[in-house]
Amino acid sequence: MSLLAELDLEPRPLLGAALATLALGAAVALGSRGGRWLDPALLGYLLATLFACFGIAYRYFAWIERPATRMYFRHTLRTLLSPRALKALPRMALLTVDQIVLQRFIEKRSIKRWGAHALLAWGCLLGFAVTIPLVFGWVRFTSEGLDATRYQAWVLGFPAGSFPLDSFLAFVSFHILDLAAVMVIAGCVLSLIRRKQDEGDTATQRFDLDLLPLVLLIAVSMTGLMLTASEKWLQGRNFATLAFLHELTVILLLLGLPFGKLFHVVQRPAQVGVTIYKAEGEAEGRLACKGCGTAFIRANQRRDLGELWKVLELDGARHSAPGGGSIHHLDLCPRCKRRLVAKAQSTRLHGAFDPFATIPVHAEPIPDPTSLKA
Amino acid sequence: MVPQDYGFFIDPQRCIGCRSCVGACAECGTHRGRSMIHLDEMDRFDSPQTVPTVCMHCEDPICAQVCPSDAIKRSEDGVVHAAQKPRCIGCQNCELSCPFGVPIVFSGLEQMLKCDLCYDRTSVGHKPMCATVCPSQALLFVRKDEVANLRHNKPLRDFLIGSVRVKTKNAIMVPDPETPLHLDAALLIDGGF
DSSP states (O other): OHHHHHHTOOHHHHHHHHHHHHHHHHHHHHHTTTTTTOOGGGHHHHHHHHHHHHHHHHHHHHHHHSHHHHHHHHHHHHHHHSTTHHHHHHHHHHHIIIIIISOHHHHHHOHHHHHHHHHHHHHHHHHHHHHHHHHTTSEEEEEETTEEEEEEEEETTEEEEEEETTSHHHHHHHHHHHHHHHHHHHHHHHHHHHHHHOHHHHHHOOIIIIIHHHHHHHHHHHHHHHHHHHHHHSTTTTHHHHHHHHHHHHHHHHHHTTTSGGGHHHHTTHHHHHHHHHHHHHHHOEEEOTTTOOEEEEHHHHHHHHHHHHHTTOTTOEEEOTTSSEEEGGGSOHHHHHHHHHHHHHHHHHSSOOTTOOSSSSOOOOOOTTSTTO | OOOTTEEEEEOGGGOOOOOHHHHHHTTOGGGTTSOOOEEEEEETTTEEEEEEEOOOOBSSOHHHHTOTTOOOOBOTTSOBOOOOTTTOOOOOHHHHHOTTOOOEEETTTTEEEOOOOOHHHHTTTOOOHHHHHOTTOSEEEEEGGGHHHHOSSEEEEEEEETTEEEEEEEEEEESOTTSOEEOOTHHHHHSOO
């Protein structure tokens, strides 16, 4: 109890994370036929994955508890549970392909960034797609009976076909993780080069958040490739040491997943919900600025932001309106908000807005060579 | 880290609308090619007044409070950064909620960008691009103890919107900084533009 108090864990996310981890544990137990198909060599990975599941679920539930996140989460849930889902689902599928699979929005940000990210993302996802079923005991390979020249694949304890060891399928099965490793290393190296060249990234990046995940991914991939090299060309020399190093780096990566930058993988699908929300808002129409009359804010977003501002105790940001009533600050467009600052300053300087009070206004003795007064 | 003894002092009254800041801003390394500074005309028919707006870098940024993906962070030196690229989902909450109308969400990129005080420059001891080129010094980045010698007016970092108080890192120049600057929409509506 004192440890929990020290960690300052929130009860609802804690419950959600515990349930998610239990559900995963149950899925592992079921899929591996009560643990019978679990590979003892992969138990370290399994424990780290369960921890990562707990951490990611905790952070996810804590994240959607934030008032602003809850606003979009609830809207997406409402859409999915309403008759509108029939209309929204095909669009969501298309958006998922565009935004999550192809990641086109990153391409629009920068083609170099997209190339590096695509290699990294798809290399990682490919790697996880192969290793997680193996770690969970959902997929396993054995020799086919007494025939050592054929491999038998098992899925959830059921036979799922066999193939000869010298076939193309066998080659792909045994080396798909090598391909993933090469993709990840290429993506990481390109990212590091881009980060080195980009002045903005260089100024704002942090080692623990931005560089450490890349270094860890390279370490995981390199040790994985070295296992293949040891087995292929070095007659298995140092295989046990390399296997330990690989396991160590993977476990470190898994333990860091909930805390670091890679958590964005779990957050990104929210973009699909937001795009649907924006499309529904466009259909409902935009409201006019109370200052200049320009249509600027989608009606649904105005309503939800109004509620959000109440929760955030910002609802007092209201102006008195001429002729009674009030104008919420949210009802002013960004341009009017900017002009309001200048107008307030001018009013403070001159008692009222002076349309011609540009410089020089104060006869300031400015000992500054670039000043117009100097 | 941006040196804490330096400050950004904004005086819209001094702006001559030359747009140098707009061009220079696009040279900033953190958003190269895109200008984050806003230069608005108060009302072309009635006044030559132009309004340069950079981020005020609020102490408790509303943009960060309303961000669903927790993508907007304020560093220890008080600079509120553009949304983190891996997290921003382009919802526009920040753009619509900023009390000063600063952030810009680029649709298609699903990315919010904003003035980050030219962090690539200020964190290594240079001035922000806009302050470097502003000929009338409506945008002034100097040591805080120097500003009293350069201006009659004094820096104000305290704003009032209805009953909501917003405190900022950057300052607006006014004669009496003891009282918060009241951003009252009646100024826009009653006085027209």
